[in-house]
Amino acid sequence: MEKKNRVIGIRVIDLDEVDSTNEYAKRIAPEVPEGTVVVAKRQTAGRGRRGRSWASPEGGLWLSVILKPPRLDGRLVFVGALAVSDTLADFGIPSGIKWPNDVWAGGKKISGVLTEGKAGEYTVLGIGLNVNNPLPEELRESATAMVNFIGARVPLERVLERLLFHLDGWYRVFLEMPELMMAKVRERTFILGRTVRVIEDDNVLIGRAVDVLDDGSLLLDIGGQLRRVLYGDVSLRFL
Structure with a gap:
């Protein structure tokens, strides 16, 4: 090549x-x-x-x-x-x-x-x-x-x-x-707009994936509250 x-x-x-x-x-x-x-x-x-x-x-x-x-x-x-x-x-x-x-x-x-x-x-x-x-x-x-x-x-x-x-x-x-x-x-990123379950260390977060920010993190809407999830050691599943 x-x-x-x-x-x-x-x-x-x-x-x-x-x-x-x-x-x-x-x-x-x-x-x-x-x-x-x-x-x-x-x-x-x-x-x-x-x-x-x-x-x-x-x-x-x-x-x-x-x-x-x-x-x-x-x-x-x-x-x-x-x-x-x-x-x-x-x-x-x-x-x-x-x-x-x-x-x-x-x-x-x-x-x-x-x-x-x-x-x-x-x-x-x-x-x-x-x-x-x-x-x-x-x-x-x-x-x-x-x-x-x-x-x-x-x-x-x-x-x-x-x-x-x-x-x-x-x-x-x-x-x-x-x-x-x-x-x-x-x-x-096809998960945006979908409800997801994120395991972040020992925390379980359930919310709608809103955006991927410029720093690479995922923005979740959890019951009307926005939560930024870092792209480190997480596990994500669809609901």
């Missing part, structure tokens, strides 16, 4: 198997240039938010990007979500963002994004995208894969190429015009 003037994808490390691409990326982050990407055919200990396991068999796209922005910023999760949404559109698959870190298609989860970092050093942006991989039986009601929409296996190399292209573009927007990125997040 064309790498001239690119940040993300300047170097791609291909692995057959790894515990977690995020963990691998964190181990090498201090020594490699920004934009280095770690891709694995399989993860043995893939993780989602709140430490949940993420099934990562061969056939899916499991990757992590090492970024070195001026400061830690949780909004980097939206760089991943927007890039995944654009990649799916390239293959004719409409999708939307389930705040803060999932991408859904056809009413089911197709991708998850996870950011981890070390202040002043790096941020690792991890993405799991179901492409051709089989889904565990217990997830088939709630998850889907690109192959289910296209009806044939999708070349992983092509999906990776498009994803890295869009990641690079949205990362540049994040650095230069974060308010524009957040405007696009609002456009694609």
Whole structure:
């Protein structure tokens, strides 16, 4: 793929198997240039938010990007979500963002994004995208894969190429015009206007999702009172 003037994808490390691409990326982050990407055919200990396991068999796209922005910023999760949404559109698959870190298609989860970092050093942006991989039986009601929409296996190399292209573009927007990125997040966040249940630490909040603010937080209307929910360690469900 064309790498001239690119940040993300300047170097791609291909692995057959790894515990977690995020963990691998964190181990090498201090020594490699920004934009280095770690891709694995399989993860043995893939993780989602709140430490949940993420099934990562061969056939899916499991990757992590090492970024070195001026400061830690949780909004980097939206760089991943927007890039995944654009990649799916390239293959004719409409999708939307389930705040803060999932991408859904056809009413089911197709991708998850996870950011981890070390202040002043790096941020690792991890993405799991179901492409051709089989889904565990217990997830088939709630998850889907690109192959289910296209009806044939999708070349992983092509999906990776498009994803890295869009990641690079949205990362540049994040650095230069974060308010524009957040405007696009609002456009694609399909939970707005819906009643949701949010678990924030030990608190359970039930309200109508009103807006995604420029700082990345979710604005909830709880019985007429507005409550701002940070995009950190939360779990969100529809009612």
